[in-house]
Amino acid sequence: MPSLTSLEKARALLKSARRICVLTGAGVSAASGIQTFRDAGGLWENHSVAEVATPQGFADDPALVWRFYNARRKAADGASPNAAHLALARMELGLRRHGAARAAFALLTQNIDGLHQQAGSQNVIELHGSVWQVRCTDCGEISEDYPLELPVPARCDECGGRLRPNVVWFGEALDPAALQAAEAAVAECDLFLVVGTSALVQPAAAFPLLAGRRGAPVIEVNTELTPISVFAAVALKGPAETLLPQLL
Ligand code: BV8
Ligand code: ZN
Secondary structure, eight states, rough: OOOOHHHHHHHHHHHHOOOOEEEEGGGGGGGGGOOSSTTTOOOHHHSOHHHHHSHHHHHOOHHHHHHHHHHHHHHHTTTOOOOHHHHHHHHHHHHHSOOTOOEEEEEOOOOOOOHHHHOOOEEETTTTEEEEEEEEEOOOOSOOOOOSSOSSSSSSSTTTEEEEEOOTTSSSSOOOHHHHHHHHHHHHOOEEEESOOSOOOOTTHHHHHHHHHHOEEEEEEEEOOTTTTOSSSSSEEHHHHHHHHHHH
């Protein structure tokens, strides 16, 4: 666990911040019982990324991909927000209530489980989509009204076209609106907090570096060191569900 001084330093930086940008990854949902990707026992241990998280994998075997995402919908359905999600929602509320007029708070998440919204976070930008949304590859209809586990082959209620999870796979561009909103938040923040991400996946992993290069201090909360740690003004080593409430 981090020394008191690094916790105090992080608290002081947070206290004086007016425009906070947060980036979260699977580590914030770990305490909610949702598997991360690259930790021991993680999702990528039992699934080939190419088979379940690329357009080619979906084209080759949509049933396999839907089994993978149906399992993730089920896991997310059984999960509730943990203290890390709740602390981030409280941080945003506090800033909006007591922050100066130009106070701003943006929560960029790579997670697709919707737990930040369930915890009460308002300004959430889902960089990699949502496991709750399904998109028709023919008519483009996006819906959250399909059953928890989609029958395979999953067909569109509107046009009978093939349905896919509305998530961003490797090799796919992020939704332009989400990317633009994220870049704007990175450009205007005066503090960047990165929590629970291995910081390997682009373009999300570049956001903390871009903020740091502009002079915004970066605080990292992670149970391990990552490529961001060396750039961070403060790198707090420990679980987000314990450290984030201590930061507030
Ligand atoms: C794109 C699908 C271009 C949704 C995912 C070189 C440079 C730039 C890009 C690339 C490159 N080489 C390849 C690329 C492209 C690729 C990429 O970045 N590859 C990497 C691996 C090298 N990027 C892309 O393809 C992106 N698109 O670049 O498009 C383009 C442009 C125009 C036109 C066409 C194309 C798309 C990336 C999105 C991929 N989709 N998933 C889903 O199923 O969820 S990625 C997958 O990884 C998830 O989205 C996940 O969110 C993301 C990141 O993982 P993490 O969230 O960080 O989770 P992880 O398990 O890795 O780490 C958990 C961390 O938490 C650990 O550090 C652990 O220590 C910590 N932790 C654990 N418990 C706790 C904790 N911390 C605190 N408390 C705890 N309790
Ligand atoms: Zn359709």
